[in-house]
Amino acid sequence: MLRIAICDDDPHMLSRLSALCKKILPEAEVTEYISGVDLLSGNGGFEIILMDVRMEEMDGLDVIKRLQSRAQEKFPGRPCVIFITAYDDYVFEALDLFPFHYLLKPLDEEKFAKVLKLAAGKYRKKEKEEAILFHTKNNHLRLYPSDIYFVESNLRKVIINMENEHFEIYYTMAELEKLLGSAFFRCHRGYLVNLDKIRSYDRESIKLTNGSSLILSKTKYAEFVDAYMHYLALEEG
Structure with missing residues (x-):
């Protein structure tokens, strides 16, 4: 309720x-x-x-x-x-x-x-969304994918960035890319972005609704645009 x-x-x-x-x-x-x-x-x-x-x-x-x-x-x-x-x-x-x-x-x-x-x-x-249980060094986190803005790699760990907080977990980017699904896009080898949190983009960067700016790889640009347009079409029904 x-x-x-x-x-x-x-x-x-x-x-x-x-x-x-x-x-x-x-x-x-x-x-x-x-x-x-x-x-x-x-x-x-x-x-x-x-x-x-x-x-x-x-x-x-x-x-x-x-x-x-x-x-x-x-x-x-x-x-x-x-x-x-x-x-x-x-x-x-x-x-x-x-x-x-x-x-x-x-x-x-x-x-x-x-x-x-x-x-x-x-x-x-x-x-309707299912939460995902992540494990950090000190505790367990139950997160909804829609609350995640982007994920970034950090050596052997990744950082999950929420609206105004972040968490370090021991996962690979490939594991999270598979786990989070098609609502997220690997815009750069170091970033995985939630397509629902995008405010604007150009050929070099993606701006998010919380003010964050991510690098958009030149080799990923066309694939990103296709994925983003497809996502928007699904959201609009």
């Missing part, structure tokens, strides 16, 4: 957002929190978090930082965070936390519905 947390210290906004979520996604389980402290003391496990920024006890940015730190200690993979605030001066600080979106009050309900449905679609796609 899709679980949504709403955190806002304005009771009227809290009720309004809750009603909108239930209307837009009637199958979702919606939980309301009047403060960030209440949210942090809860059980968690939400796929989507709607977060106010400026609140009295603890601001929304600090709440998300703590949630992300807690998640990193237990497992990678984080909920879609949508900041909803009346203040646009927090946007750059918020972007450092890699939110799904940043919406301004007064709330545009049509835009909110579109963003919420996109976030729910991301969850549904992952719900």
Whole structure:
């Protein structure tokens, strides 16, 4: 079940957002929190978090930082965070936390519905996806391939790069290329890129949605374009 947390210290906004979520996604389980402290003391496990920024006890940015730190200690993979605030001066600080979106009050309900449905679609796609268990030197990691941005070789190890964290594992690039499947492309002998995370490309490099830039081998360019176009066609149905 899709679980949504709403955190806002304005009771009227809290009720309004809750009603909108239930209307837009009637199958979702919606939980309301009047403060960030209440949210942090809860059980968690939400796929989507709607977060106010400026609140009295603890601001929304600090709440998300703590949630992300807690998640990193237990497992990678984080909920879609949508900041909803009346203040646009927090946007750059918020972007450092890699939110799904940043919406301004007064709330545009049509835009909110579109963003919420996109976030729910991301969850549904992952719900059908099988996680892969990786082994590191110190622990075990359960990762969803869709959360991986790219893989890079590092001597006898490889580095799995997520949105804003990375993990070293003892695998070969060939093993991961086979394991991750056709949604990933070996754009260079040292890189394996998630085709879903590409923002732009040219004949020499690939830019990803998190700002990373990867080398695109000249001998791989034509094959890459074919693979990427095929992937996009499949995604569009």
